[in-house]
Each structure stands twice: as C-alpha cells, then as structure tokens.
Amino acid sequence: MPSLKDLRNRIASVKATQKITKAMQMVAAAKLRRAQTAAEAARPYASKMETVLANLGAGISGADAPKLLAGTGSDQVHLLVVCTAERGLCGAFNSSIARLAREHISKLQQAGKTVKILCVGRKGYDILKRQYEKLILDVVDLRSVKQIGYANADEIAKRVMAMFEAGEFDVATLFYSQFKSVIAQIPTAQRIIPAEIPEGAGAAASYEYEPDEGAILASLLPRNLSVQVFRALLENAASEQGARMSAMDNATRNAGDMIKKQTQKYNRTRQAMITKELIEIISGAEAL
C-alpha cells in the first residue's frame, strides 16, 4: 500500500508529464498547419510538371528514351530512399515507414536482388541499422533544417542522380508517408527511377520545341526527380506533425485518466486513515 506522500508525488509527476504532452500537441498542431500549407503550395508545380512530362513522354519512347525514363534494362540493384522524421514521439510514424521498407527489402532479397539504402532522417536510420547496417550507404541529416525547402530536396536528388549515373543501381524507390488527414498517414513506396510517366492525354498538340525534345526531356527528368523528392519530404513533414499531434493527444488523455485514478486512490487512502484514527480514539475513550 503506497503512502499518501507517494501518491501525492506520483500525481504531481503525471501532471507535469501531461503539461508537456499538451504543449507538444499544441506545437504540433501549429506546425502541422504550416506544413500543410507548404505541401499544398507545392502541389501546382508538381502537377504541372506531370502534365508537361506526360505530353513529352508520350512522344518519346523506345531506344532514344533517356535512361532515367526507360531504366538501365536490368533490375538487379535496388536503391531504397527511406524518408523519415528526425524526431521521435510521433506515434507509429517512423516505425510504419521502416516496416514498409523492411518488407520491401526482404522481398527483394528473397528474389536475389542487391539492396542499397539511403536514409533521409535520423529516425529511420536508427530503426533500420539494427537489421541492415551493411546495406545503408549514408544518412541525410535534416535536423538543422527548420522549414524544408526545394534546395534540400534538390541536394538529395542530385546525390541519387550522381549514383545513378555512376551505375551504382538500376531502380530507385522512395519511401515516405502520404498525408491523408491528422489521423491517417499512409506509408507509401514510389518508384522514382525509372520515372513513372502518368498516362496523359498523349501528345495531342503538335508542340514546337526549343532547343529540341530530347534536350528538354533530358533536363526535365532530373528536375522531376527533385520535385518528387521535394513532394515526399513535404508530405512527410505534414504526416509527422499529424502523427505527433494525435499521439500527444492520446498521451494527454491517458495522463488525465491516470490523474483521476490516482486522485481517487489518494482520497480513499486519506479517508481510510481518518476513519481508522477515529475508531482508535473512540475505542480508546470507551475503554476508560
């Protein structure tokens, strides 16, 4: 039976925890709003890019297609770009992305493919290194980045491009969490090399190109890669805040329940002690 002092201490510590989780929830809510606006602002560019790419890609196929579009012709070496958060305390956000990546890795390994991993974000690295330390090439640390900008995505994309040009892998897949709502984030795997061309209306209009189709496509594809990475990072940022918000909301509620239970226990114990003392006094008086 815990003493009254123990109970009081426990209640105080749970209250302190509740304050922290409550604050974190509110911070996450504010950040979520910002992240969501950023994700929405980036959408027009990505969708325009897709239209342009669909128009162009429909015209070019077969042997003249650049490698980024057609692939290297083999699918022996896979690069997985796993984007996660830099911080924890956001529910199952990081682990669900890592789980999806892990499933992919074991599937690819069973098929006898070589797997390489590039981690974006510290948390994914921490989870994956337990099992796949040897496969991880590098970790991109975005901890110091406050608001993800296009430059960050561009840097990652350039790195992937350089590796692709050096022939270090054949297929690249991007892992991130798609933001559906505050309570639903969907871990997603998206193939980025060779690029997936959205089925458009086809090259309906007879375009004039300057300089020429091939040159434009050649410079458009790397840019598309950056845009895809950028979008993934933004979606991830929004998902992370959403996940954190609901996780912290849960934590706050649990802390509230705990406080209620402990307070009740405290009061009961207090009452029991008073009753006991009374009985002692009364029976003492009667004995006289």
Place this chain on the structure above:
Amino acid sequence: MASFNFELVSPERVLFSGDVNSVVVPAAEGEITVLANHAPFMSAVRPGVVTVDGGKRLFVRGGFVDVNASGLTLLAEQAVAVDEIDREKLAADLKSAEDELKGATGEALAAAEDRFAALSAMMAAVRS
C-alpha cells in the same frame, strides 16, 4: 487585345496566376514574347527576366515554359519579383560567387560557373 492565362510556378509556391495580354520569356534560344493564341510551344528557360504586360518584372532562374491552348505555364526553379531583390545581399553573393569561381576546379567549377552566371543575370536584371 485578347488575353490569356499565365501561371508562374516555383516548387515552393505559385507566384503569379491570372489573365494577361503579353509575357516576355527568356527562352533558351532568345527572348520570346507570347501573346494570346500562341501555337503550342515548349522551351527551356535561361536565367533572366520575365516581363508581364510590359510592366511587372520577375526574375526567374532555370525552368521550362509550356505554351498550349489553356495558356502559358512557366515552371521556374527559382523566381522572385525584381523589386523584391535585396541589392546589397545580391552584390555580396555575387562577390562570393566570383571568389569561388577563381578557386574552383573540375566539377565544382561547373557549379560555380552556373551560380555566377545566374547571379550576374540577376544583377543585370536589377540594374536595367
């Protein structure tokens, strides 16, 4: 004068969207002016100034321009209104790019050249 829809989009946000009469774009092989009902056209964009309706000037760096029946879309890697460019910061950036250019070799040289070219184009845009 017939107007058409013009959209200037950068990865981070939409900078301009609306109906305009004419847009001057620094295309890969020279400046072009796009008016309404232009034939479908696609081009890369050099660093330079986009002029909207002969008045509003925006600096863009790298990107693509796509003209079709629905209007003109400019996908810019970086875009900023000329009035909003900070001259002092630009001058400092230009100077650091110049220094970088002198010391650079190999791959870094190409990157430094790129940066220098973009910044000098920006400078020219501010001065003009």
